[in-house]
Amino acid sequence: MKPSPRLSLNNGVLIDQLGFGLYKVPPAEAAGLVTMALEAGYRHFDTAAMYGNETGVARGIGSLSSFVSTDDARGGSGEASPSLSREDLFVTTKLWNDDQGYDATLRAFDTSMANLGLEYVDMYLIHWPCPQRGLYSESYRAMETLYREGRARAIGVSNFQPAHLDRLLQTAEVVPAVNQIELHPWLQQEELRALHGGLGITTEAWSPLGRGQVLQDPVVLDLAAAHGRTPAQIILRWHVQLGNVTIPKASSYARIRENLNVFGFSLEAAAMDALAGLERGFRTGSHPDSVN
Numbered sequence: 001m002k003p004s005p006r007l008s009l010n011n012g013v014l015i016d017q018l019g020f021g022l023y024k025v026p027p028a029e030a031a032g033l034v035t036m037a038l039e040a041g042y043r044h045f046d047t048a049a050m051y052g053n054e055t056g057v058a059r060g061i062g063s064l065s066s067f068v069s070t071d072d073a074r075g076g077s078g079e080a081s082p083s084l085s086r087e088d089l090f091v092t093t094k095l096w097n098d099d100q101g102y103d104a105t106l107r108a109f110d111t112s113m114a115n116l117g118l119e120y121v122d123m124y125l126i127h128w129p130c131p132q133r134g135l136y137s138e139s140y141r142a143m144e145t146l147y148r149e150g151r152a153r154a155i156g157v158s159n160f161q162p163a164h165l166d167r168l169l170q171t172a173e174v175v176p177a178v179n180q181i182e183l184h185p186w187l188q189q190e191e192l193r194a195l196h197g198g199l200g201i202t203t204e205a206w207s208p209l210g211r212g213q214v215l216q217d218p219v220v221l222d223l224a225a226a227h228g229r230t231p232a233q234i235i236l237r238w239h240v241q242l243g244n245v246t247i248p249k250a251s252s253y254a255r256i257r258e259n260l261n262v263f264g265f266s267l268e269a270a271a272m273d274a275l276a277g278l279e280r281g282f283r284t285g286s287h288p289d290s291v292n
């Protein structure tokens with residue numbers, strides 16, 4: 001199985017294009033899933049203070065000290081590859097809404113780092129803009145401090161609408177590396193993707209499978225049959241070809257492997273067009289203006 005390629009963020013930091021999402025993973029299960037994902041070849045993990053599983057993620061990553069990949073994802077040939085080190089991983093966590101504000105952000109970051117057992121995080125994101133709180137620019141200023149101190153290798157935002165980005169950029173000194181947004185074939189976010197392209201912000205797709213719902217779309221099922229791939233692989237390959245970073249979540253080793261196994265085939269223009277035709281403005285999660 002080919003490994004995920006790495007994309008360069010706007011500060012030169014490399015991120016695996018396909019990572020593993022951990023929303024709704026109970027803390028007791030997080031360690032096992034992270035270990036499984038590492039074995040399958042994932043190197044990029046997406047958690048958040050709100051998920052309550054940072055300590056479980058830490059235990060999974062802790063397996064690194066004894067971890068030797070027996071998968072061919074990174075090692076080539078299926079033979080054991082050298083042990084992984086912290087530098088091989090990309091760990092993202094997020095600032096929860098109640099912790100917005102300059103001082104509160106710094107405190108929340110320290111708590112997340114203690115939970116994760118890390119000295120630095122690869123990416124720290126503002127989870128939701130919470131526009132009614134009016135604190136995201138101030139929170140971001142604290143994140144710029146963390147970035148300058150080297151405690152976060154990259155900083156960014158999540159669920160930011162164009163107006164939120166516009167306002168943030170009036171005071172930000174560091175352009176966000178990513179905006180992590182809901183994005184799948186039923187919600188393609190064309191406006192934000194174009195805006196990100198112009199600003200040098202990488203688009204990161206959350207709920208890339210529409211929380212599993214888009215897997216049942218007849219167009220996706222037809223494409224899966226035609227390509228001899230699974231519906232999840234068709235959708236994830238579409239994300240890859242759009243240039244999105246993406247972070248599907250799955251609960252079994254078979255699905256975890258299946259989702260990463262999308263770098264050995266491609267979708268032709270007609271298939272990409274068919275998927276582009278599935279836009280229907282369908283959100284599985286909240287609208288960013290409604291979360292506060």
Ligand SMILES: NC(=O)C1=CN([C@@H]2O[C@H](COP(=O)(O)OP(=O)(O)OC[C@H]3O[C@@H](n4cnc5c(N)ncnc54)[C@H](OP(=O)(O)O)[C@@H]3O)[C@@H](O)[C@H]2O)C=CC1
Pocket residue numbers: 020021022023024046047127158159180181205206207208209210211212215230232233247248249250251252255258259285
């Ligand atoms: N920034 C934000 O506000 C948000 C960020 N996120 C991030 O995005 C990640 C992914 O989003 P998420 O909401 O989890 O949804 P996904 O779109 O990744 O879908 C996950 C669902 O699809 C199922 N699934 C996964 N792979 C397969 C497969 N190969 N075949 C069949 N079913 C499959 C899973 O089932 P099962 O688990 O049973 O295998 C699960 O029910 C989150 O885990 C989180 O890290 C998510 C929401 C908001």
Ligand SMILES: O=C(O)C(=O)[C@@H](O)[C@H](O)C(=O)CO
Pocket residue numbers: 023048127284285286
């Ligand atoms: O998973 C996350 O990171 C979230 O913030 C969401 O799932 C969020 O709780 C949501 O979408 C609520 O509708």
